[in-house]
Amino acid sequence: MKRVYRPKYKGQNENPAQGGFYHVKIQAHGERRGVSLQETEKKAAAEAAKKLDALVKIHGWEKGLLEFRGVPIASKSPVTLGEYLSAVAATGTIKPGTLEIYARKVRTIADFIQPVKMPQKPNDRIEGKTQKPRSKRVYSKYDHATGGAEIWRKLVDATPIEKLSPPNILRWRNEALKPFHNNPLKLMSTTRTVNSDVRAGQSIFAAKVRAKIPSLQLPDPIPFSTTDLLKEAKNPYRSKISSPDELLMDGANELAMTTAELEFQAMFNPKSIKGVTLNSATPHQKNRAETMAQRKHEAFKGLILGLCAGLRRGEIDRLLWEQVDFGQSCIWAETTDVTGVRL
Secondary structure (H helix, E strand, O other): OOEEEOOEOHHHHHEEOOOOOOOOEEEOOOEEEEOOOOOOOHHHHHHHHHHHHHHHHHHHHHHHHHHHHOOOOOOOOOOOOOHHHHHHHHHOOHHHHHHHHHHHHHHHHHHHHOOOOEEEEOEEEEEEOOOOOOOOOOOOOOOOOHHHHHHHHHHHHHOEEEHHHHHHHHHHHHHHHHHOOOOOOHHHHHHHHHHHHHHHHHHHHHHHHOOOOOOOOOOOOOOOOOOOOOOOOOOOOOOOOOHHHHHHHHHHHHHHHHOOOHHOOOOOOOOHOOOOOHHOOOOOHHHHHHHHHHHHHHHHHHHHHOOOOOOHHHHHHOEEHHHEEEEEEEEOOOOOOOOOEEO
16 A cells, blocks of 8 residues: 655744645656645545556556546547647747757657658659669658658658657667677767667657647657666767868769759669750659759858868858858858858
8 A cells, every 4th residue: 555645844933734635656657756635534545545556557647647636538649749749849949950850860760660651653754765663663761852751751740659658769779779789889879879869859858848738648658758878988089081182072073063964864774874864854853853963062062161161060051151251261150140141
């Protein structure tokens, strides 16, 4: 039988006093709470404590407390990951850029726990000729140009949050580390990655975030709330760039010199591109080729600013043309309102 008690507090004239209702402390689902039993008689309080203990251990803290207090639990569809992330974004508790990074990490975990099936791509035609069918011609979640990444995000966002349970998260972590137990260097790197992903989940489901969206009924225990971080080995950073000049030249050839025509031809087998030009492309293929070329040009711009000017990624992303002084050969990395024209 659970021990019930009446909490003590300071009454008038700082004299110790006791509350009227009995309380009980219950340990369940990785959390210990003190709960008022709303009973003034010790025997009745003991019976109530026994009932509450059973309800919490069966249904979890939130549902167990609601049933104990006689509040009807509405039967709702499970909250999905997408619904929760949208609600978090609406609160403004986490910066949009940071939330985007955290959400991508949590979605990757959710995709492991409940894998999504990507749809097949339609066959592209060029002047009446159809590309040779490939065995698994499906969208890739890494493909931003043709919409694969967006399709993957929508599919993963349909995952019920209750799937992010402690056993499932532990299974994901163990499987991520399993291939590298005989490779200390890879294991150290993967451990840091896994811890980073767990921290992202803990931040998204933090108490201060959940407090802003009380209307969403979340599973108990809360995702990532019982997941501990693994111990990381210290590994001081050591640059592996042996030849910056060679890296810059390779970047220029691969990124700066590319064109939509070259990107279009790269979509096909080298043996079958004879006579194939951008003029014969479908609108979808042409848009994809132009997008890929533009992205590589932007990547080269980032390479120059990082390698030659020493700017960090965040500084590069927020840099405006007005911060570049060609006359003095200077770049002013200062805080701005980011309303001007970006590089």
